[in-house]
Amino acid sequence: MxxxxxxxxxxxxxxxxxxxxxxxxxxxxxxxxxxxxxxxxxxxxxxxxxxxxxxxxxxxxxxxxxxxxxxxxxxxxxxxxxxxxxxxxxxxxxxxxxxxxxxxxxxxxxxxxxxxxxxxxxxxxxxxxxxxxxxxxxxxxxxxxxxxxxxxxxxxxxxxxxxxxxxxxxxxxxxxxxxxxxxxxxxxxxxxxxxxxxxxxxxxxxxxxxxxxxxxxxxxxxxxxxxxxxxxxxxxxxxxxxxxxxxxxxxxxxxxxxxxxxxxxxxxxxxxxxxxxxxxxxxxxxxxxxxxxxxxxxxxxxxxxxxxxxxxxxxxxxxxxxxxxxxxxxxxxxxxxxxxxxxxxxxxxxxxxxxxxxxxxxxxxxxxxxxxxxxxxxxxxxxxxxxxxxxxxxxxEAQNSEQRSWVIDPTGDAAGAHKLAALLVEQGLQVSRSEQAFASCGNDYPTGSYVIDAAQPGYRLLRTLLDPQVDMSAEFLAEQERRRNHNLADQIYDVSGWALPLLFNVDVDVCEQLPDIKQRLLQATAAIAPGQLLHADAKLGYLVKWGDMNSGRLLTAALRAGIKVKRSDLPFTHKSGDRYPAGSLIITLADNPQQQLPSKLKTLAISSGATIQGVDSSWVLDGPNFGSDNVVSVPQTNIAIAWDEPVQSLSAGHVRYVIEQQFNYPTTAIRSAQLARADLSHYQVIILPASRGGYSSALGATGVANLRDWVNRGGVLITLGNASGWAVEAGLLKTQLEKAVTDNSDSLSDDSYTAGQHITDFSQFLEQVKNTDADPYWVAGVLLNTDVDQAHWLSAGVKPQVISNYVGNQIFAPIDIQYGRNIAYYSDADKVLASGYLWQENRQQLAYKPFLMWQPMQKGMLIAFTQEPTYRAYMDGLNILFMNAIFAGAAHAKPLR
CATH class of the missing domain: 3.40.630.10 (Zn peptidases)
Structure with missing residues (x-):
């Protein structure tokens, strides 16, 4: 050579x-x-x-x-x-x-x-x-x-x-x-x-x-x-x-x-x-x-x-x-x-x-x-x-950095932690799994935690994937603010926040030292670690703790296998002393008398990653009993997704991929125009992805009436991103979209004159020339801290705070309590930004505005995500919230079955 x-x-x-x-x-x-x-x-x-x-x-x-x-x-x-x-x-x-x-x-x-x-x-x-x-x-x-x-x-x-x-x-x-x-x-x-x-x-x-x-x-x-x-x-x-x-x-x-x-x-x-x-x-x-x-x-x-x-x-x-x-x-x-x-x-x-x-x-x-x-x-x-x-x-550089190692704690989300570790390995990075419990970074970690030594050739890739914030240069940002002040478009081309731990909503700690523990290098591995069935010969049935994608995949696999599944809207403690969070799954022998149930569940546990616990009694120490009204049956849910114009094709594709390939559950794509007059009674859930210009061109008044009637009869309509804005305009969702906040009040005496005023400096001049009827400023894409109402079945198994995405400029007023609930809403202005660059005006206005709203409508409901929880199929930390909307929504609707 x-x-x-x-x-x-x-x-x-x-x-x-x-x-x-x-x-x-x-x-x-x-x-x-x-x-x-x-x-x-x-x-x-x-x-x-x-x-x-x-x-x-x-x-x-x-x-x-x-x-x-x-x-x-x-x-x-x-x-x-x-x-x-x-x-x-x-x-x-x-x-x-x-x-x-x-x-x-x-x-x-x-x-x-x-x-x-x-x-x-x-x-x-x-x-x-x-x-x-x-x-x-x-x-x-x-x-x-x-x-x-x-x-x-x-x-x-x-x-x-x-x-x-x-x-x-x-x-x-x-x-x-x-x-x-x-x-x-x-x-x-x-x-x-x-x-x-x-x-x-x-x-x-x-x-x-x-x-x-x-x-x-x-x-x-x-x-x-x-x-x-x-x-x-x-x-x-x-x-x-x-x-x-x-x-x-x-x-x-x-x-x-x-x-x-x-x-x-x-x-x-x-x-x-x-x-x-x-x-x-x-x-x-x-x-x-x-x-x-x-x-x-x-x-x-x-x-x-x-x-x-x-x-x-x-x-x-x-x-x-x-x-x-x-x-x-x-x-x-x-x-x-x-x-x-x-x-x-x-x-x-x-x-x-x-x-x-x-x-x-x-x-x-x-x-x-x-x-x-x-x-x-x-x-x-x-x-x-x-x-x-x-x-x-x-x-x-890594050896001289304060970021000497990272530790991924699997305690809160075993499925997400394993998928994140496996994804890093797939990207050519070295990750180890601890073979003992240990203390580091001021925290205690269980056996099976993932440890990443920063001193590896892929250190810079690790930093750009794991750091909560990667900053654009100060000079570039100053130029963007100058451009905005002169009514010029900014030059931020794509999302400015993408940290994988935030996308996955997984706890990853940065440590100044590398833990000195027994650990094993993680080889190329599947994104799903095999689960297990414990006490297979149980006399009463089986329980699955809700809250990560292992349990989510178990739910969908069980429904597809014809297994009858219940879920508890509230947490409970079984007589064994095990604590089960809200949303946990209950599979009883009485509901599923087939002899092969244990062998089926063992197969599903391995493929889904879930741990299924057999129990001999239904007695609980606190929380609802299995026959309570707070325990609902999850139906075999038929899901339709609006397809074709005016749907944004990327949004539709992301939704379908997440449900079919991450949730492992089939969907049916229905061309948007057919929703206007079709008999929709076969479907429990219809999802409207984000659209280009709203759904009015495809649905018209007839389509709105058809969807309203279907929801009232027990359907669950889920709107994503600007489809939620269309639902407001169509009169389905009872809230409003907001204009940008401005302090510049224009007091015209007629069409030609306004009150005289002194402009004393350039900042006052910029304030004067602002558009007082403008929409909020467009955001290329950031990650926001989002607080979650824990007292609702839609948030079952979800942490009190999650990371959500924000792209665009739609901001919704909170829905009034008489019409529904604000299930998830953006944090206080000082805390709302998790990653990326967010204009100060948007930061102030987004505080306490809804990310997820629930609105009951007779026997059905409308569930509105103001952003797309399936965006680019990398918002894994929102998957349980989205699964709750689909499957718990179908369980709580009251159609004639």
Whole structure:
């Protein structure tokens, strides 16, 4: 694996052809102009030879993309290795290609071992590391098509692979001599399949460039998301989707030095590449930012030579760690986003009248891919050295930090603690499980607590995932406040609060010392630890303590198995002395006379993670007896989710995923317009996800009346986010939305004059020009402390305080006690912010405003979440509250059964 010092291809290329010739070639949208002047091995499998059409002339389907890479592997078996890393929800193949010289591919296992050694300075000496840095090839991961309707990146993946293998160009061959190129050609095959099939259904005899055409306006849901309608470019810290989980496993195998996520954006733009916009996450180092500049400058040289417009730094920041282009940074790579203006079809007429073609996007992404490969090849040794230094300095930084370890206490939520620990391990971090009880951080911890040594190479990733607060720079925040004062939009691109312990509502303590205890390193493990059935031959029945997802999964599994389950609205103490919290499950032999009940429950305990306790008596020392009115039967609940326009597709997908994949319970999607007149009596629960513009367009007055009648007859209507705002406007939910609070009272005497006043300073001027009828200011996304009313069955098993999310600008007035209850509400203004950046006006106004309201309606009820408890499917700490709304809600409704 030889080391090469390369002259910039862009400079060589520009010297061979004049700038005017390059610009003319770049404007030629024929597929022969992808790389002006290139020649290719005639025996190599081009896209046209394999698929029957020239590159960039048709939007390739997922199946054909897979077929093409198979053809490359067959043609170049010594230079191409295809690795499958899973399959999509709809069963499509997920794979990446490794392309390099025959020598590098033959020594792939040695490369893997070398990068694993370089990644752990605790096991590798400086001398050994230097030998690896001198000998290992560079590596770059190119990820294409995470959004299925961003169509040019996967096509560029085929062109990049073809060019690397077939180009008659010694410089390209030199790249492969010292660089491994990882190509994931299609991260989202389900979304792309949805887009391709629908696009060609709309095409006529000639492709339209008109942005009003059906070709350029996708039906609901768009191809952007995967089967469960997730934006997978937000999933890298939660790892809920197989398409992202598999990539993470691959990255932790090879630790590529550079990672590029290739996207598309609005068709009137140009091309965006690194360096990213402010703010940068503080755990990204100066050396990494310099590496991003290296990439950007070489990309710019290529784009200048080709006559392509581009921009950098203005948008797409590097703060939120959950992007594909962010997550690898915290393991020591350099990672970045590329964005190309999208034709969203074969051609698109821009605002200036120019026609943008699909082939334009393919070419620019291809050129950017090659420029990035060139930079990694040229900077191979520096990037390897900096990767080693990043991992080494992380350990040193941790050893000198006050945050020497973390302890995850499983006492309050065993399921959440285990899932959090397992998720950290899945992200390449080391977690141990204590094999004894111990005292640390001023607290006592039980056996089975999880301990994290901060002094590990992934220390900075641990910090950005576990720290309650990661701050944006003071300069950036000052600029955002200045922009707001001048009625300009802020530049906060995504959520500013994401700490996993807060999302999971799990207790994690920071310790200044590493506990000296007997512990066992946690290996890759399932997110659910097996449960157990105790006293299986019980004479009376079985009890399950409510309050975590182990018990939640047991409930849904039991209902699906036809087992009759009761739940207690109040806590009780069994005669054995065991204390059972509100919501605890009761399964009696009298209700379930089948002989195989114990064996069924044992199977369900193992799969759900729950501990089921057999009991011989129903006697309790305090609290309700099992025959009390405070003990209710949970019906086999049929759940419907509003689907299609005007529902926000991401919201619908998150809801369905959480119920089906986390709760393990089936749902039925019903198109919103059908809710207006359909007989809904089959369903106990209907969920309205967040919407775009409310449900009035789909439901109208008839739909509102149909839903009201269904609720009055015993249905449970659950509204999420702005669907709760629509419920207010529709007259279903008896509260109000608030305008922004302002002290500026405008006293007009008529339409032209107002009372005279003195403005004495700039702050008074800013107050004067405020909009007195404005909505609260938009919040990109924060985590808020939320207090919970413990005296209601909706809060059974829920802690007195939970962490909830807040995105947007809807603030609800508390519901009057005559109409219902405010079950969960935001904390005092001084305490409300748990994580992120919240404007001061919103902080003041959100205090004591409802997050969850319950409103009885004759035999049924309306349960309104003012935010989405299923947001991005990572708000695990709200799952029990959401389960209570569904299953306890159905248990407390009074329809004629």
């Amino acid at each position: 030889r080391r090469l010092i390369l002259t910039s291809l862009a400079a060589i290329f520009a010297s061979a052809l004049s700038h005017n010739a390059l610009a003319a070639a770049a404007q030629d949208n024929s597929v022969t102009a992808m790389w002006p002047g290139a020649s290719y091995n005639e025996d190599s499998p081009s896209v046209e030879r394999v698929l029957g059409y020239p590159i960039g002339s048709r939007i390739t389907s997922p199946a054909d993309l897979s077929q093409y890479f198979n053809a490359l592997q067959q043609a170049y078996p010594q230079q191409v290795k295809l690795v499958e890393y899973g399959e999509s929800w709809e069963g499509r193949r997920l794979f990446y290609a490794i392309i390099s010289s025959a020598d590098n591919i033959a020594q792939l296992s040695q490369f893997e071992q070398g990068m694993q050694a370089l990644a752990d300075p605790r096991q590798t000496s400086d001398a050994q590391a230097q030998q690896l840095i001198d000998s290992l090839p560079g590596s770059v991961w190119l990820g294409y098509g995470v959004h299925g309707n961003e169509i040019s990146p996967p096509e560029a993946a085929m062109m990049t692979a073809y060019h690397l293998l077939a180009a008659d160009d010694n410089r390209v061959k030199n790249f492969l001599d010292n660089t491994l190129v990882f190509i994931d050609p299609l991260q989202n095959p389900d979304g792309r399949a949805r887009f391709v099939s629908r696009y060609y259904m709309t095409a006529g005899m000639q492709h339209s460039a008109d942005r009003l055409s059906a070709e350029h306006n996708e039906p609901w849901p768009s191809g952007r998301s995967n089967h469960y309608l997730f934006d997978m470019n937000r999933d890298w810290i939660a790892l809920t989707q197989p398409e992202i989980k598999g990539q993470v496993a691959a990255l932790l195998t090879y630790y590529p030095l550079a990672f590029v996520d290739l996207h598309e954006m609005g068709g009137d733009s140009s091309y965006y590449f690194t360096p990213e916009a402010e703010p940068y996450n503080p755990f990204i180092t100066a050396q990494q930012r310099q590496g991003l500049d290296w990439i950007g400058q070489n990309n710019a040289a290529w784009f200048d030579a080709m006559g392509f417009d581009y921009y950098t730094r203005e948008v797409f920041d590097a703060f939120y760690p959950g992007y594909g282009a962010s997550w690898p940074l915290y393991h020591g790579a350099i990672a970045m986003t590329y964005e190309m203006a999208s034709a969203r079809g074969h051609q698109f007429r821009r605002q200036d009248g120019d026609i943008l073609t699909y082939a334009d996007g393919v070419q620019r992404h291809f050129v950017a891919s090659m420029a990035t490969i060139e930079t990694v090849s040229q900077r191979r040794q520096q990037l390897l050295q900096r990767f080693w230094q990043y991992r080494q300095s992380a350990i040193n």
